[in-house]
Structures are given as structure tokens and as C-alpha cells.
Amino acid sequence: MGQDVEISGVSMRFNEVYAVRDINVHIQAGEFFSFLGPSGCGKTTLLRLVSGFMDPSEGQIKIGGKDMCKIGSNNRPTAMIFQNLALFPLMTVAQNIGFGLEVRHVAKAKREKKVEELIELVDLYGTGDRMVSELSGGQKQRVAIARALAVNPAVLLLDEPLSALDLRLRNHMRAELRNIQRRTDVTFIYITHDQTEALTMSDRVGVMSIGKLEQVAKPDIIYNTPKTAFVASFVGESNIVDGDIIRIDGDYALLKTAAGSFFGKNPQHMDKGETATIFIRPETVFLATDSHAENRLTCRTKTISFEGAYAVVTLATEQGQIFTMRLNNDGSVPRIEEGETIKVRFNRENAFLLKDGGTSIA
Amino acid sequence: MRDFWNTALKDLGKIGVAYILITVGVWVVFMILIPQLIMFDYSLRPMLPLRDIGGPKDVWTLKNYMVFFTNRLHMAIFFKTIWSSLIVTVTALTICYPIAFYLAKVARGAKIGLLMLGLIIPYWINELLRLFAWQIILADMGILNQFLIFLGIIADPINFRMGNGAVILGMTYAYILFMVFPIYNVMESLDRNQLDAARDLGASWLRIHYKIVMPHAKPGIAVGCTMTFMLAAGTVAAPQLLGSPSSFWFTQVINTNFECANWNLGAAYATVLMLLCVVFMFMMLKLFKVGLKELTQ
Numbered sequence: 001m002g003q004d005v006e007i008s009g010v011s012m013r014f015n016e017v018y019a020v021r022d023i024n025v026h027i028q029a030g031e032f033f034s035f036l037g038p039s040g041c042g043k044t045t046l047l048r049l050v051s052g053f054m055d056p057s058e059g060q061i062k063i064g065g066k067d068m069c070k071i072g073s074n075n076r077p078t079a080m081i082f083q084n085l086a087l088f089p090l091m092t093v094a095q096n097i098g099f100g101l102e103v104r105h106v107a108k109a110k111r112e113k114k115v116e117e118l119i120e121l122v123d124l125y126g127t128g129d130r131m132v133s134e135l136s137g138g139q140k141q142r143v144a145i146a147r148a149l150a151v152n153p154a155v156l157l158l159d160e161p162l163s164a165l166d167l168r169l170r171n172h173m174r175a176e177l178r179n180i181q182r183r184t185d186v187t188f189i190y191i192t193h194d195q196t197e198a199l200t201m202s203d204r205v206g207v208m209s210i211g212k213l214e215q216v217a218k219p220d221i222i223y224n225t226p227k228t229a230f231v232a233s234f235v236g237e238s239n240i241v242d243g244d245i246i247r248i249d250g251d252y253a254l255l256k257t258a259a260g261s262f263f264g265k266n267p268q269h270m271d272k273g274e275t276a277t278i279f280i281r282p283e284t285v286f287l288a289t290d291s292h293a294e295n296r297l298t299c300r301t302k303t304i305s306f307e308g309a310y311a312v313v314t315l316a317t318e319q320g321q322i323f324t325m326r327l328n329n330d331g332s333v334p335r336i337e338e339g340e341t342i343k344v345r346f347n348r349e350n351a352f353l354l355k356d357g358g359t360s361i362a
Numbered sequence: 363m364r365d366f367w368n369t370a371l372k373d374l375g376k377i378g379v380a381y382i383l384i385t386v387g388v389w390v391v392f393m394i395l396i397p398q399l400i401m402f403d404y405s406l407r408p409m410l411p412l413r414d415i416g417g418p419k420d421v422w423t424l425k426n427y428m429v430f431f432t433n434r435l436h437m438a439i440f441f442k443t444i445w446s447s448l449i450v451t452v453t454a455l456t457i458c459y460p461i462a463f464y465l466a467k468v469a470r471g472a473k474i475g476l477l478m479l480g481l482i483i484p485y486w487i488n489e490l491l492r493l494f495a496w497q498i499i500l501a502d503m504g505i506l507n508q509f510l511i512f513l514g515i516i517a518d519p520i521n522f523r524m525g526n527g528a529v530i531l532g533m534t535y536a537y538i539l540f541m542v543f544p545i546y547n548v549m550e551s552l553d554r555n556q557l558d559a560a561r562d563l564g565a566s567w568l569r570i571h572y573k574i575v576m577p578h579a580k581p582g583i584a585v586g587c588t589m590t591f592m593l594a595a596g597t598v599a600a601p602q603l604l605g606s607p608s609s610f611w612f613t614q615v616i617n618t619n620f621e622c623a624n625w626n627l628g629a630a631y632a633t634v635l636m637l638l639c640v641v642f643m644f645m646m647l648k649l650f651k652v653g654l655k656e657l658t659q
Contacts, residue, residue: 053558074564086555090577099573100563151563 002030002187003064003077003154005050010059012045019045021211023059027189027204029154032181034190036198037208038234043191044083046208047157050189052076064154079153081161085144087132093143094119094128100151118146121180138169145180155187162197174201195235199223207231227267229354232279239280239323245272245353253353259321262295264351276353282312284350285325287333288343296345299323301338315344398636405629426630436615436631443612444638446526447594450533454590455583457534458541462582463575465542466549467557481539489536493603496532497523500604528604529611533594540593541586548582549575584650591646592639 005027012019020042027033035043049056050063052073061068063077073080079100088096094115095102101111119128122142127135132143141161148156158177162170178201181188192198198205199219206216207230215227226232233240243257245266253266255278264278288296299315302322308329313336315323325344327333336342370379406422414420430436465477484492499505500522507519522528552575560570576583594600601611612635619628647653 051562053562073558073562074566078562080559080562082555082559084553084555086553086559088556088560088574099560099565103560103563103565103569103573147559147563 001154002185004029004031005155005187005189006060006062006065007046007050008060008062010046010049010056010061012042012049012054013057018042018211020049020208023213025206025213025216027187029064029187030185032178032188032190032201032203034192034198034202034205035208036192036195036205036235039193040210041208042211043193043208044159047080047159047189047191050155051078051080051157077154078157079148079151079155080157081144081148081159083159083161083163085140085161087140087143087147089131089133091132092128093124093130093132093135096132096143097146097150099147104151114150115146118150121149121183122146123176137165138173141165141173142176145177149180149184149186153186155189156181158188158190160192160194163192163194170197177201199235207235209234225265225267226279226352226354229277229279229356232352232354237282237324239282239285241278241280241321242356243276243278245270245274245276248272252348255353257321258319259317260297262346262351263348264353265349266353268353268355270353270355275356277356279352279354280346281350282324282326285323285344285346287327287336288345294345295348295351296343297323298341298343300341301336304336304338315342401629402633404626405633407626409624409626426627427634429627430631430634436612439610439615440612440634440638442526443595446530446611447591450530450537450594451587451591453530453534454537454541455587458538458545458586459579459583461538462542462545462549462579463571466546467552467554481542484535485539490599490603492536493532493599496528496535497603500528500531523604524606526605526609528606529601529609532600532604533597536597536600537590537593540589544585544589545579545582548579552578580650581652584646584652588643588646591642595635595639595642 007023007025007027010023011021023046035046037043045054048054050061050068052068052071052075055069068076088099091099094112097118098111098115101114106114115128119125122145124139124142124146127139132140135143144161162173162177165173174197177188177190190198190201199222202219204216205219205222207214207222209228209230215222215231217225217227222231223236226235232238241255241257241259241262243255243262245253246256246261247254248266248271249263251265251267252263253270253272253276255262255264255276257278262278262280264280270276297315297317299317302314302316304314305312306329310329311327313325313327315325317323323344367379374382405426406424407420408423408425410417410419430440461477461481465474469477497504501507502519502521504522506522507516510516511519556574556578557570560574565573596613598611598613598617601609601614602617605611605614612631616628616631616635619625619631
């Protein structure tokens with residue numbers, strides 16, 4: 001059974017440089033939680049703090065309500081799956097999986113039974129006597145998962161374990177991981193820089209910028225209502241335009257930009273006169289008809305890249321602002337040619353005005 | 363094999379390949395094979411006055427070897443040399459394993475360079491001089507005795523150079539690098555994540571070493587032990603300078619034979635010592651389940 005992980009006020013300094021700073025998050029028991037962020041954002045540091053490979057400079061980590069301070073990684077109810085898997089190359093698959101049990105002095109018969117069960121769980125029948133070097137990438141992955149699960153961890157920590165796999169296998173392993181998590185009910189903390197991975201697998205996602213936790217929410221909320229400019233620009237694609245707020249209209253605000261004035265949601269409750277950035281997802285940009293007056297742009301189509309199910313159209317406004325639009329290939333859209341001048345629009349509900357926190361990676 | 367030659371020819375050209383083959387060939391034949399064969403030939407012939415050499419009495423015989431196997435004192439010295447060399451090897455391994463591990467997996471940055479330097483600096487000085495230094499340290503009125511007397515731990519100087527202690531100490535010191543570097547080399551290639559993984563799965567430090575580090579370091583340990591043993595069994599300087607006059611080493615016996623102009627007997631003794639070292643090497647390979655190929659890596 002999984003346990004909850006409570007990270008409160010955790011900071012980690014290396015020579016006065018903060019790798020992570022004041023992280024607060026409560027991960028529920030049995031949850032699949034992902035930390036999503038670019039490389040160097042401190043997510044691996046955070047994972048190593050939870051696993052006990054290092055102690056935080058400040059703050060507290062509780063697992064199952066118990067303070068983990070001064071408890072070494074060998075005595076925590078966690079198990080880690082490393083980015084490079086770190087399988088033991090001189091041992092067979094069964095020895096790898098049984099390692100944690102062996103060092104815990106579990107009797108041989110019991111150990112063998114458990115290893116057998118795990119081999120079954122991760123779908124590795126008949127490979128027990130093989131050396132790990134003889135296995136394929138996907139099989140190695142499964143050995144790593146089984147080895148970690150063998151010690152009955154309450155929390156499984158995964159450090160980008162799928163990054164070495166090819167796309168097809170990665171997709172397959174995502175489903176598999178999710179499946180194993182549901183079957184075992186262990187709390188999964190997953191680290192990744194791949195937003196698709198985080199969004200597809202997780203119950204909740206924590207987006208991290210440089211050392212900071214920007215937003216914690218369900219995947220669809222992260223995508224649809226980003227709380228900061230960093231989240232909006234890091235997760236998914238966006239059209240990004242800078243400007244000044246010239247009017248407040250309830251939850252919305254009007255932003256004056258070089259390409260025109262646009263209404264968007266104002267979740268940070270900024271005031272008139274403040275500088276802000278508007279984020280508009282390409283799939284929320286549509287062709288405009290004359291009846292739409294608000295959030296309308298006249299553009300020239302620069303390139304059209306046809307992807308099958310949809311087409312990505314790159315547009316340029318008169319002022320040179322580049323816009324991307326994603327048109328579904330459902331027959332409802334008239335054919336457009338490159339070089340044609342068209343009118344596009346977006347709804348104010350689908351646009352976000354956010355303060356540029358200085359961490360935007362547009 | 364054909365691929366190997368083709369690549370070599372392509373990369374080095376005919377002249378390059380010929381140069382390498384000839385230099386290696388000359389080295390192997392003239393520096394290794396011929397001297398060994400001459401020594402082996404010597405060991406099988408009786409010692410004769412100059413005029414009889416090449417004459418009817420100059421025939422192959424095992425007499426020299428029989429001398430060794432019937433001389434109980436020399437046999438005893440031989441076994442003592444094996445035993446002492448083993449002690450040197452085990453002592454060096456005990457000291458060097460933690461050093462190598464620290465260097466390879468714990469120390470970072472400038473610390474590694476500093477430690478390496480500390481290990482290497484003594485080797486800038488000739489081996490004989492280093493042994494003389496130990497002689498000075500261990501002498502009756504040497505630094506160590508004076509220090510112990512100064513501290514009041516002992517009243518009279520201890521004769522450290524009685525027996526084999528000083529020789530074993532000096533040798534261990536002399537061959538530390540030959541043990542550290544092979545082990546350090548293999549440990550360097552050990553993925554740190556494996557240590558973390560083992561730790562994470564609940565293994566104690568002792569277990570991690572026993573189950574992960576040592577198996578990985580096996581080839582290095584085998585190389586280090588073989589080198590140290592051979593050097594210890596084969597050196598004449600350390601026992602000459604640090605040993606007590608009453609306690610001979612096998613190399614000294616060989617040396618004496620050559621000095622007494624009985625090269626044939628000396629050659630036979632040297633051959634016995636060489637065979638011992640070869641046997642020891644294969645025993646190490648067997649013990650550590652390492653192949654000859656891995657040993658050379």
C-alpha cells in the first residue's frame with residue numbers, strides 16, 4: 001500500500017546555490033504524481049531528497065506521517081528507479097530482482113516465490129536466469145521496476161526511466177507503468193521533462209522552473225489554466241504576445257499589444273497599466289467570420305504543414321507577429337493556400353494574461 | 363582477425379604495421395624469450411670449469427633442481443618467501459582497497475589530484491633510497507625508536523629489523539601503487555548509481571562492497587595482487603636493506619649463487635621462482651574467476 005509524502009518548506013543548497021527552493025507539496029497515498037520541468041530545474045535533486053540520498057538544507061519530508069530526517073535511503077519506505085536503471089550487470093535477472101530481499105535476509109524459498117510473482121507482474125516470464133545485458137531496453141526497464149517493487153515500497157520514485165527508449169516502446173511503457181501503479185496501489189513520484197509523459201500518466205503534475213514549484217494540479221488544469229507564464233510556455237505550445245493591460249472586465253482584462261488589443265482571462269488579478277503576456281494555444285485559434293468582433297487578427301499565411309489529422313498553419317500579422325493555428329482536418333474548414341490573407345480569432349476564455357515572471361522560456 | 367589487419371593497414375599503412383610488428387617482435391624475442399631460454403638452458407647444465415664447457419660433461423641434467431629440492435634450508439626459505447609475499451599482498455590489498463574506493467567513488471575534484479600526488483610523489487625517488495629511508499626510520503636509534511622513547515612508551519629501543527617485519531613493511535610500502543592503481547581503474551568504471559541503487563534497496567555498506575563493488579573490482583584486485591606478489595617474491599633490495607642478517611629471502615639465495623659464480627644453480631633457483639609466480643597468477647585468475655583477457659584490460 002502506498003503512503004503519502006509531505007514535502008514542506010524543502011530547500012537544497014549546494015555551495016550557496018539553491019537547487020530547489022521552498023518546495024511545498026502533499027502527495028497523496030496511491031497517487032501518480034509527476035514533477036515536470038526542464039533539465040536543471042532541480043527535480044532530480046528533489047527526488048534524491050525524498051529517497052534519502054541527501055538531506056535537505058531546510059524543510060521537512062514526511063512519508064506516511066513520519067519525519068524522514070536522519071533516516072538513510074536504506075531505511076526509507078521508498079524505492080528508486082534510476083534514469084540509467086542502474087541494474088547490476090554481474091547478476092541475473094532473478095538476482096537483480098531479489099537483491100533487495102536478499103540484503104533484508106528474506107529466506108530463500110520466500111524470496112524465490114516473491115521474485116517469481118514479480119517476474120509475472122512485469123511480464124518477464126522465462127528470463128529469470130538471463131544476465132541483464134542479454135535483455136532488450138524494454139525488458140531492462142521491467143527488471144528495474146520489479147527490482148524496486150520487490151522491497152514492497154510505499155513510494156516508488158522514478159527518475160525519467162523512459163527517456164532512453166524509442167518512441168513506440170516509450171508509449172507502451174507509459175501505459176504499462178500506469179497499469180502497474182493501479183495494480184500495486186503504490187505512490188508513484190515520477191520525474192520528467194517530457195510534458196506528454198507527465199500529462200498522460202499522472203493524477204497530478206507539479207511543474208517546476210529553476211528550483212521552484214510553479215503549479216500543482218491535475219494534467220488538464222495545468223494545460224487549460226496555467227497559473228504562471230512559465231507553466232503556460234513550458235507545457236504545450238502557445239502563441240505569446242507581450243503588452244500592457246488597458247482595461248479590466250471582471251475576470252478578464254484587455255491587453256494592448258503591437259498586433260492589436262485582446263481580451264483574455266486574468267487569473268493573477270493584475271491591474272490596469274501592468275505589463276503582461278498573453279498566451280493562446282494554437283488549437284484555440286479559429287478562422288474568423290464577420291460576426292466576430294473581439295480578439296480578431298488579420299494575417300498572411302506563411303506556411304501550412306499538413307500532419308494528417310490536423311494542419312499547423314503559421315501566420316504573420318502586418319506587424320510581423322508570428323501566430324500558429326492548428327486546424328482539425330474535419331472538413332469544416334475551407335481550404336487555405338500559403339500566402340493568402342485570412343482573418344483568425346480566439347475566444348477570451350482560451351487566452352491567458354500572465355505576469356512574465358522572468359522564468360518564461362519562450 | 364582479417365578485419366583487424368585490414369583496419370590496421372588502413373590506419374597505419376604498410377610501414378606503420380611493419381614497424382609495430384618488428385618492434386614488438388624484437389622486444390618479445392630478444393628481451394623476453396631468448397634471455398629466459400638461456401637461463402633455462404643454464405639451469406639444466408652442471409657448473410663446469412671453463413675448459414669443459416661444450417665438452418662431453420656439458421649435458422642436460424636435473425641436478426641443479428635436485429640440489430634445491432634436497433636442501434631443506436633453501437626449501438624453508440622458499441616457503442617463507444611465499445608466505446611473506448602473501449602477507450605483503452594481503453596487507454597491501456587491505457590498505458589499498460579503501461584508498462582506491464575513496465579515490466574512485468568518494469573523493470571529488472581537487473581532492474583526487476592531491477591524493478594521487480601524495481601517492482605518486484614517493485615514487486619519484488628511487489626504490490633503493492626509499493628503502494634506505496625505512497632503514498633510517500626503523501634503525502635502533504632511528505626516528506621511530508626515538509619517538510617511542512620520547513613518548514615514554516618504551517624504555518629501550520626495539521630492534522625492528524629482527525625477523526621479517528621490516529621487510530614486509532618496506533615491501534608493502536614499496537608496492538602500494540601497484541595495488542592501488544589497478545583497483546582504482548576498475549572502480550572508476552563502476553556506475554555510482556549502482557551504489558545508490560543497492561543502498562536504496564536496503565543494503566548496508568558492507569553488503570554493497572561485498573555484492574557490488576568487489577565483484578566489479580575483481581579484475582583489478584587480481585591484477586594488483588598478482589603484481590604485488592610477484593614484485594614481493596622477486597625483489598632482492600628490500601630483504602637486503604631491511605632484513606635481518608639471520609633471515610634470508612629466496613632472492614638473496616639466488617643472488618648469492620650468482621655471486622659465487624654458480625650461475626647454473628642460480629638459474630635453476632630463478633626458474634623455480636618464476637614458475638611459482640606463474641602458478642600464483644593462474645591461481646589468482648581461478649580464485650577471482652577472471653580470464654587472462656580481462657586481466658590485461
